Amino acid sequence: MEVSSDNDESPLPSSNVKALISFYSTYLRSRLRTFFPVSINSTSTFLTKIASFYGSPKRRRRKTCLPLPLPSAAAAATASPDRSSEITPEASKIFDVLEDIIEQALQNLHRIQKNLAFWQARAEGSNSQKAYFMICERGPYAFINGTVQMIRDCLADGSSIQKLHCSASSHISERISVLNSLRYSLATFLAKVYMEVDRVGGDLVKDPANSLPALLVAINDLFLNLEASIGHFHANRQSGSSVDGSYSVPLMFAKLPEVNQEGSQWTDCEIRDAVNLIYENLRRLDSYLSVIVSKHRKPKKVTLYWMHYSCGALGISVCSLWLLRHSKLMGSSDIDNWIRDAKDSTISFWNDHVEQPVLSIRDELFETFRKRQKGVMERQEVQLTSDSLHRMLLAFSEQTVGKKFPEQASDQEMLEIVMTRYEKELMHPIQGLVGGELVRALLIQVQKLKLDIEEAMLELDQILRANEINFAILAALPAFFISLILAMLVRAWFKQDTRAEGRGRVARIQRRLLLVEIERAIMQFQNCNDQGLENDAQCMYGLVLCFLDSLHCAVERHAKATGEWICLRQDIIDLAKPGLQIEHKLSIASRMGQVYDCLLPSSQRQ
Numbered sequence: 001m002e003v004s005s006d007n008d009e010s011p012l013p014s015s016n017v018k019a020l021i022s023f024y025s026t027y028l029r030s031r032l033r034t035f036f037p038v039s040i041n042s043t044s045t046f047l048t049k050i051a052s053f054y055g056s057p058k059r060r061r062r063k064t065c066l067p068l069p070l071p072s073a074a075a076a077a078t079a080s081p082d083r084s085s086e087i088t089p090e091a092s093k094i095f096d097v098l099e100d101i102i103e104q105a106l107q108n109l110h111r112i113q114k115n116l117a118f119w120q121a122r123a124e125g126s127n128s129q130k131a132y133f134m135i136c137e138r139g140p141y142a143f144i145n146g147t148v149q150m151i152r153d154c155l156a157d158g159s160s161i162q163k164l165h166c167s168a169s170s171h172i173s174e175r176i177s178v179l180n181s182l183r184y185s186l187a188t189f190l191a192k193v194y195m196e197v198d199r200v201g202g203d204l205v206k207d208p209a210n211s212l213p214a215l216l217v218a219i220n221d222l223f224l225n226l227e228a229s230i231g232h233f234h235a236n237r238q239s240g241s242s243v244d245g246s247y248s249v250p251l252m253f254a255k256l257p258e259v260n261q262e263g264s265q266w267t268d269c270e271i272r273d274a275v276n277l278i279y280e281n282l283r284r285l286d287s288y289l290s291v292i293v294s295k296h297r298k299p300k301k302v303t304l305y306w307m308h309y310s311c312g313a314l315g316i317s318v319c320s321l322w323l324l325r326h327s328k329l330m331g332s333s334d335i336d337n338w339i340r341d342a343k344d345s346t347i348s349f350w351n352d353h354v355e356q357p358v359l360s361i362r363d364e365l366f367e368t369f370r371k372r373q374k375g376v377m378e379r380q381e382v383q384l385t386s387d388s389l390h391r392m393l394l395a396f397s398e399q400t401v402g403k404k405f406p407e408q409a410s411d412q413e414m415l416e417i418v419m420t421r422y423e424k425e426l427m428h429p430i431q432g433l434v435g436g437e438l439v440r441a442l443l444i445q446v447q448k449l450k451l452d453i454e455e456a457m458l459e460l461d462q463i464l465r466a467n468e469i470n471f472a473i474l475a476a477l478p479a480f481f482i483s484l485i486l487a488m489l490v491r492a493w494f495k496q497d498t499r500a501e502g503r504g505r506v507a508r509i510q511r512r513l514l515l516v517e518i519e520r521a522i523m524q525f526q527n528c529n530d531q532g533l534e535n536d537a538q539c540m541y542g543l544v545l546c547f548l549d550s551l552h553c554a555v556e557r558h559a560k561a562t563g564e565w566i567c568l569r570q571d572i573i574d575l576a577k578p579g580l581q582i583e584h585k586l587s588i589a590s591r592m593g594q595v596y597d598c599l600l601p602s603s604q605r606q
Helices: 014-033 043-055 072-079 081-086 089-123 127-136 140-156 160-206 208-235 268-296 306-325 334-366 368-401 411-426 429-435 438-466 468-495 505-530 534-562 565-576 582-595
Strands: none
Touching (some): 127 140, 160 208, 160 268, 208 268, 368 438
């Protein structure tokens, strides 16, 4: 079986020399194998029909992909290697072919969608933001050319700003138009392939040998329809495009020859050539889309922030020169002195704000008994002073009043007697010093002052001891805050939840936005069907599959961690089924946003 093309007379480009050699070597091997008769009905024969898959270019497997729309048993077996015995090896190989087609279509669609989202966000900006992008976010070459052109226009007719706004709008709208056209065609192709697999999925599981030829022919027709769609877009490309370079070589898919589809089964060579042709078309599609998307892709991060990086590089250069000036290479010891001072400051900070506060807290927590004994001794000393004052007051009061006072007499009552006698003796101080009670009254007041001072010191000491741990914590606060800031920075660096696969709040929001996009695309699919727009409906269904694939990749790890993956995966598969009613799909999407933990808002999580 020979593979023909619409342009067999045209020479192949030099870039396809390797592909040509590979094709003819495969063709010669297939011709030689026809000399050895092989039973078509044997299992090994059918495996040899599709074993050439692994002679094709290496398949780039993603970590996960939207499952094929197959019967439940086959779908479970393809999803789990442990259950692969439930389907035949022949069907498993066929499923690999279909997964490769859908996977590569999804990868290209994701790449187009990512770049299209960037340009749509730029189109929503103001004219000043668009002008800033045209001059400052497209690299230094565009910055120089844009500045020079703006100065020329300003000197010529004074309309430089308006021309810059028009140029920016044209630049952005052209890329949006091209990427929208590519997305439309590729999403339609993906939807048709997915619906074709859904239509023949049961037959593939039951009788893969008889179902494969018709499926290969249908897929080849879908490739040709995609070529017509993209070729039409290529032919209508505007000549005044702002895109650098061109893609003058059109996309030419290989086409299957006329075969007997309703007669006997295909031969080994026919199936092998058809499968190789599918893979060759996939390779051509990937190469063609890579060229177009690369010319309309969003600028790289280095290009977008080249001014920031340039200022940073300039700052680093100035700092490097300044450090070189103060280094030993220039005969200066400033850097050594700074390092020594920084080391001393670090050690001092560690001792004052980390080590000493921690030791103080440890002593306060683990040496309570020793400090309690010391407090008891101090209180005993104060009690001795109080007892001495009581006896002095008791003796003075009994001698002054001339009667016996009880041992439990209050100090305040006896102090009033002492103060009365003291005031009386002060009226005749000399007489009171020589023969009166003035000296004893003064000594009693000195003893009272001593007792008051000791009690005040004991209370102050108790207050200080009670607040030692507070002082230690206050001393450790700077180190605590520095450690907290470093921990937050390290946590933010590790989480990096800028994508939907992350664990943070931003990643959770992105997953919920994916669910919103799925619901919107489902409703638009229904509206297109109601209006009779079949192609638009197929495009919207392809976008539904694209968003479901993104959601499938984003939630798998989180759902497996919470034990929700089996149910959530089945809901995603149900949303992708072509025959399920729209009302049921919207109900499933609404339930997903309210039930599963990985899709709940952060405020509703328990």
